[in-house]
Amino acid sequence: MRDDLARLANGVLWPGFLGTEAPPWLLSELRDGLAGVVYFGQNISDGLSALSASIQEANPDALIGIDEEGGSVTRLESATGSTLPGAAQLGALDDLIATEATGAELARRVRAIGGNVILGPVADVNTDPRNPVIGVRSFGSDEHLVSRHVVAQVDGIQDGAVAACVKHFPGHGDTHLDSHHALPEIALDIDEFERVHLEPFRAAVDAGVDAVMTAHIIVPAWGEAPATLNPRVLGMLREWGFQGVIITDALDMAAIRETVGIGGGAAQALAAGADLLCIGNPTNPGAAALPDQDRRDFLAARDGIVAALREGSLSRERVEEAAARVAALASLRRAAASELSAEPIDFDAAAVVDRAIAVTGGTLVAASALAVVDARQRSSLAVDSAAGFVSEALAAGDFLVRLDVASSSADAQQSALADAVAASGRTVVLVDRPDADAGQRALVERAAVLDPAAAVVNVGLAARHPLPLPTVEVGAASRLGAEVARERLLGRAAEQLIEAG
Incomplete structure (x- = not known):
């Protein structure tokens, strides 16, 4: 029974890992149904394509995700800086063709190293100029401008056979705290929040985005739990007709790790309606990170899910539903890649x-x-x-x-x-x-x-x-x-x- 529950949990877990080669524990879990991996800066080397190949050899259905937004946020060019436009630049230009082309080029670069999920574009409307974590990662402060550019970039990415994941639902743009270090609370009038900050996510859902990433923020009008752990908030996406994958922001961020913990966060996020649990960057605890922090964080998440399944606070049906959505996304993107033209992209x-x-x-x-x-x-x-x-x-x-x-x-x-x-x-x-x-x-x-x-x-x-x-x-x-x-x-x-x- 233990192995059965662990394998079930593996199907909804998305860890990071240390090093430029897949560690033995990771390959073993991939062979046992682990959903895939997320690349961070410490994983990037000239051998990245070979790393992806080893991951997909262990699990041909593995989803390989990466934060690749262009502009200020890149993992592929973390050592030298991005050579692509960022969201604020594209919003200022307001040329949807350029935004779609940027998405297509992002997809080409990620596909070239064996990835199949881009954690972007950012769909947050940056209405607080003090915002320490969104800022120029957003297309702008107007919901209509952000919506049309989010849709354009989603189209560019997904036409390139890579899944797009808009973030950070229900909107991280009106905060002045960083959820990597704290648990932000939105004090904005709820009618204004719904009108402004939800709009780009609605537009992305209507456009057929593959995935949506949650935010570790609290909207008091919707309850005391952060959005990642809040069934009312995540339920909105299903009410809108979204059938894709709901992905959590990293569970090792302080907003989760230092409140309910990685294990508790994993179980509660699944119960709330999330499908794929991004465990995060194993170096997030900073100086406190241990040499095997990657495996420790993964086991904390999996043990939390298994414990919740055993005690009945998390139903097996909910985890099976989540795992089925993750598997469907992997199948969709694999089929799209097989049909993609090999013609180069002309993008200046x-x-x-x-x-x-x-x-x-x-x-x-x-x-x-x-x-x-x-x-x-x-x-x-x-x-x-x-x-x-x-x-x-x-x-x-x-x-x-x-x-x-x-x-x-x-x-x-x-x-x-x-x-x-x-x-x-x-x-x-x-x-x-x-x-x-x-x-x-x-x-x-x-x-x-x-x-x-x-x-x-x-x-x-x-x-x-x-x-x-x-x-x-x-x-x-x-x-x-x-x-x-x-x-x-x-x-x-x-x-x-x-x-x-």
Whole structure:
């Protein structure tokens, strides 16, 4: 009986794992019906296609998922930064053909490494500029704009024989907390929440999206449980006619791990109506992560399901229903891949990003070199926005200094700016939260006094309150965005970058 229940639980579990090769425990569980795996940054290497092949050899029906959004969020290019447009850039451009083409290119890249599920696009409407985890991952703050771009990108991804998974249901855009570290609660008027934040998910369901990912957020009007564990919230999707797979956000995020635990979260999510349980990134506990954290987290989730099945708080029928939906998705995407044309995609990502980038607050005078002061906030677990590749691509060998405005003294900041001004080139302050971070704005104001010819590059949400210097609004913390911004600052046409790439 124990083996039977464990195998049943395996059919709804989606773990992460440590390393660039599949560990023996993972291959053993795949052979015993494990639904598949989710790739994270630590899994990426030149041997990724071989890794996928080993996973699918162990289980030909394995779903291999990856967070690949373009812009600020990439796993495939985590070491160097994304070379595709991000959602905020596509929303600013508002060209549905470009958004669909980006989805198609995302699918091509994921399919090329053996993946078949993209955890995107983000369907959140980012209405809170303080939002630390969504921001430029959203297409924008207007539900109609977000809806049409979500549908366009879903079409591009799924036409490429890869499943799309819109996230984070019922909407993570009006929070100012990160559910990787806390359990956000939505205080918004419920009528407004339903009108604005549910709309893109309704549109995606109507468009035939394969999967929807839940959010670890509480909407008090719908109960005290986070959406991932709330049958009322997840039931809305079925009421809308959604027959696809409901996937949980990672169960090892603090919102679940530090409240009900991974095991309790797994059982409660299934009982609430979820179908596929993303266990998450085994490094999420940070310094507390153990060498075998991946297997520990997997067993915690499976043991929680088995225990709930035995005690009767979770019905076998519910788990079988969930496993059947997961298996149906695997079958659907395998059939689609077999029928897909092998013709290459003609997509000019640099041209799209160049069209999306705007310059505000003055005219840029062409510089011969740049002196970059990187004042961005530290990365979150979801978004590697502060990674060095952004500032390195912007500076491209010119002067570069990293400055933590939250912890550095005013004298240290002044000294860093003075060093930049003294260097050969135009002073550029690189920021990502000019409205929400008073320290970044203060640094820009100091730079304007010290060097009126300086400029700002903003890779976060576009500044609502004007900055005192010309600002290149990039809208994504990506390598490609930084490269295009550099071309603007140097007064060179983007065609030069496009031809070089």
